[in-house]
Amino acid sequence: MEEHITDFESAIGELETIVKTLEGGDLSLEQSLALYERGVQLSRFCHTRLEDAERRIELLNDRGDRTPAPDALTQALDDGDNA
Amino acid sequence: MNEPPRLPFGTTSPPRAPSRKVVTVSALTTQIRTVLESTYDEVWVEGELSNTRLWKTGHLYFSLRDDQAQLKAVMFRSAVRYLRFKPEDGLKVIARGRVTVYEPKGEYQIVCEHLQPHGQGALQVAFDQLKRQLKSDGLFAADRKRPLPLLPRQIGVVTSLDGAAIRDILTVLSRRHPTAHILIHPVRVQGEGAAAQVARGISLLSRTPDVDVIIAGRGGGSLEDLWAFNEESVARAIADATVPVISAVGHETDVTLSDMVADVRAPTPSAAAEIVVAGREELLSRIDQLSRAMRGSVIDRLGRRRTRLLELTRRPGIAAWPARLAGRGRHTAELTHALTSAGRAIPSSLERRLHAVRSRLDACEPRRRLEATRTRVVTAHERLRAATAQRRQALASRVGDVAGRLDVLSPLGVLSRGYSLCWNDDRTAILRDADHVSIGDGVAVKLRRGELTCTVIGKK
Numbered sequence: 255m256e257e258h259i260t261d262f263e264s265a266i267g268e269l270e271t272i273v274k275t276l277e278g279g280d281l282s283l284e285q286s287l288a289l290y291e292r293g294v295q296l297s298r299f300c301h302t303r304l305e306d307a308e309r310r311i312e313l314l315n316d317r318g319d320r321t322p323a324p325d326a327l328t329q330a331l332d333d334g335d336n337a
Numbered sequence: 338m339n340e341p342p343r344l345p346f347g348t349t350s351p352p353r354a355p356s357r358k359v360v361t362v363s364a365l366t367t368q369i370r371t372v373l374e375s376t377y378d379e380v381w382v383e384g385e386l387s388n389t390r391l392w393k394t395g396h397l398y399f400s401l402r403d404d405q406a407q408l409k410a411v412m413f414r415s416a417v418r419y420l421r422f423k424p425e426d427g428l429k430v431i432a433r434g435r436v437t438v439y440e441p442k443g444e445y446q447i448v449c450e451h452l453q454p455h456g457q458g459a460l461q462v463a464f465d466q467l468k469r470q471l472k473s474d475g476l477f478a479a480d481r482k483r484p485l486p487l488l489p490r491q492i493g494v495v496t497s498l499d500g501a502a503i504r505d506i507l508t509v510l511s512r513r514h515p516t517a518h519i520l521i522h523p524v525r526v527q528g529e530g531a532a533a534q535v536a537r538g539i540s541l542l543s544r545t546p547d548v549d550v551i552i553a554g555r556g557g558g559s560l561e562d563l564w565a566f567n568e569e570s571v572a573r574a575i576a577d578a579t580v581p582v583i584s585a586v587g588h589e590t591d592v593t594l595s596d597m598v599a600d601v602r603a604p605t606p607s608a609a610a611e612i613v614v615a616g617r618e619e620l621l622s623r624i625d626q627l628s629r630a631m632r633g634s635v636i637d638r639l640g641r642r643r644t645r646l647l648e649l650t651r652r653p654g655i656a657a658w659p660a661r662l663a664g665r666g667r668h669t670a671e672l673t674h675a676l677t678s679a680g681r682a683i684p685s686s687l688e689r690r691l692h693a694v695r696s697r698l699d700a701c702e703p704r705r706r707l708e709a710t711r712t713r714v715v716t717a718h719e720r721l722r723a724a725t726a727q728r729r730q731a732l733a734s735r736v737g738d739v740a741g742r743l744d745v746l747s748p749l750g751v752l753s754r755g756y757s758l759c760w761n762d763d764r765t766a767i768l769r770d771a772d773h774v775s776i777g778d779g780v781a782v783k784l785r786r787g788e789l790t791c792t793v794i795g796k797k
Contacts, residue, residue: 262488266620269627276634286638293631300624304488304617307516311507314493314522314545316537323521327498327507 259299269296363440370438373445377436382408382447383455386428391417397424401432401447409446410434416450422463429455460560460567467569467594476576476598483581483600487616489549491518493542493580495535498523501556502585502606509610514617520548525565526555532568539571543578551578552609553595554585566593575599585609752785759783771796 259265272293276286311323360368384401391397395414400407410432412420424430434449454462471477492510496502503521510517522542524534535553542551553575555563565571566586575582575598584599585606596602603609752758759768762779774780774793782789 266624266627269624269631273627273630273634276631276638281638283638283642286635290631290635293628297624297628297631300620304621304624305516307518309511309515310518312518312520314520314542316541318541318545320520323519324498327503 259296262300262303265296265299265303269293269300272296366438366440366443369445370440373436373438377447379433379435380447381431381433383429383431384408386424386430387426389424389426391424399424401430409444410449411446412449412452420452421459422454423466424452425466428462431455458560460564464567464594467567467572468597471569471572471594471598476572481576481600485581485583485601485612485616486549487620489613489616490547491520491545491549492613493545493548493551494519494521495524495538495542495551495553496521496555496606497526500526502526502554505556505605505607506552506585506610509607510614513611514614517614518547520545527558527562527565531565532570535565536568536570536574539574539578539582543580543582549580550613551580551582552585552603552606552613553582553599554603554606554609555587556606557587557591563587563591563593566595568594571595572598583609583612752783755785757782757784 259268272289275281276289276293281289311328312320313323314320382401384403384407387400387402387407389397389399395417397412397417399410399412401410402408412434430452432447432449433451434447436445436447438445453459475481494503494506496506498521507519510519520542522538524538525531526535539551539553542548553566553571555566557563563586566584572594575584575595581600583601583603584593584595585603585608586593586595587605589604592602601609601612603612760766760781760783761768761774762781764781766773768774768780774796776793776796778793780791780793782791
């Protein structure tokens with residue numbers, strides 16, 4: 255059941271296949287519940303990929319070096335978040 | 338045979354010897370030049386460009402003409418630099434310059450300091466010229482437009498840090514895509530050198546690993562303000578970028594050449610940010626849709642099975658059993674009960690299982706996840722604030738303590754009790770011994786307030 259999920263694209267593809275199978279196929283109850291659980295796993299994986307990261311704002315100078323954006327830029331956004 | 342025509346001088350009225358004054362060609366040319374230059378040292382002349390040639394040296398040679406005359410003209414590199422449009426044959430212009438003589442060829446010409454298109458603005462002419470050029474190079478072709486990535490790993494932004502554009506972009510991204518990774522290359526977006534900076538920024542970001550899309554733009558302004566985005570270097574940089582570029586210049590109504598070359602034109606910087614996050618939102622809603630469809634179909638399936646099971650238990654074959662067994666005593670009654678409750682137990686165990694799975698599905702719905710994350714962040718924030726306040730207070734009381742102790746040790750504290758410090762004349766040492774000064778030496782005495790400059794008049 256805990257089959258490995260490699261990447262976002264294949265996860266969403268598999269999820270689509272599962273939905274199609276569930277909607278159309280003549281499955282046993284056991285089979286459909288197994289598919290359902292797999293589907294839940296996949297959709298959780300996709301959400302995690304989309305949500306689990308921190309916002310990062312950086313500056314890139316002419317030499318290609320990165321530095322964090324000045325507080326003046328990010329401050330306003332944090333205020334905006336709280337509002 | 339015709340006689341060769343006679344030259345009009347020499348024979349009929351010979352010049353009188355005394356008044357004859359012969360000058361050299363160069364002397365005469367110099368005189369003519371002086372006359373022309375002093376008479377026409379600043380003229381405005383209108384005409385059509387012809388024989389226009391830009392030399393490798395950077396100087397521009399051309400003629401100004403109307404239907405009856407033409408005037409040779411030159412514009413030196415130092416002035417050509419400031420031309421906002423490309424001088425082309427047939428263009429009607431107004432030129433400002435001075436008339437001079439090119440002595441080696443005996444030609445008079447106008448040296449132009451300034452050229453402007455006649456009837457329309459220089460910028461408009463430049464815009465039209467470059468637009469034609471870019472179009473014939475195929476840069477506006479629809480099949481060049483690349484699709485935007487659904488999930489850009491990093492979003493590159495080329496704009497000024499001072500303008501409204503960066504704020505608008507960041508505000509939208511932080512609201513609609515709280516996990517975005519944004520990489521900004523700050524540039525000037527107007528004035529000298531702006532176009533070069535914007536062009537370089539686009540190509541730099543396009544070569545930066547993990548940057549999957551670039552937003553280049555600025556807020557609204559006049560045609561001159563937006564001009565960098567009409568420059569060829571910027572348009573070419575957009576076309577050459579290896580990742581899709583969204584142009585976001587000015588307001589809805591401003592259309593620049595950058596907009597035409599870009600893979601996507603956003604009417605405003607905020608809109609550019611919205612366009613970038615649209616892919617992610619599309620994915621989120623697709624996943625939610627799939628989850629709902631999946632749940633719906635499983636619930637449906639379970640419902641159908643349960644209905645069928647109930648139907649079966651009501652069939653006369655089974656339903657009649659209790660009655661048929663009724664007469665056979667208590668033992669059979671128990672069997673009947675066991676049978677019917679087993680019938681009920683089957684669907685309810687399935688339902689329990691469905692319930693469990695459903696609540697797991699609910700738990701991963703984005704809204705709930707966001708709520709949970711937000712609560713976590715707020716809690717962490719509160720704790721951080723409390724911890725910071727506590728720490729600050731501890732530091733403050735330590736500082737107060739140290740300051741009090743310093744006060745006791747300070748020489749100023751001693752002075753305020755009436756003691757004073759006495760320095761030698763060159764202030765290299767505090768005097769502790771009367772032998773270290775001689776009568777007549779100067780000393781400085783520091784009191785709690787102010788200082789005295791003294792001379793030693795006696796010693797004990």
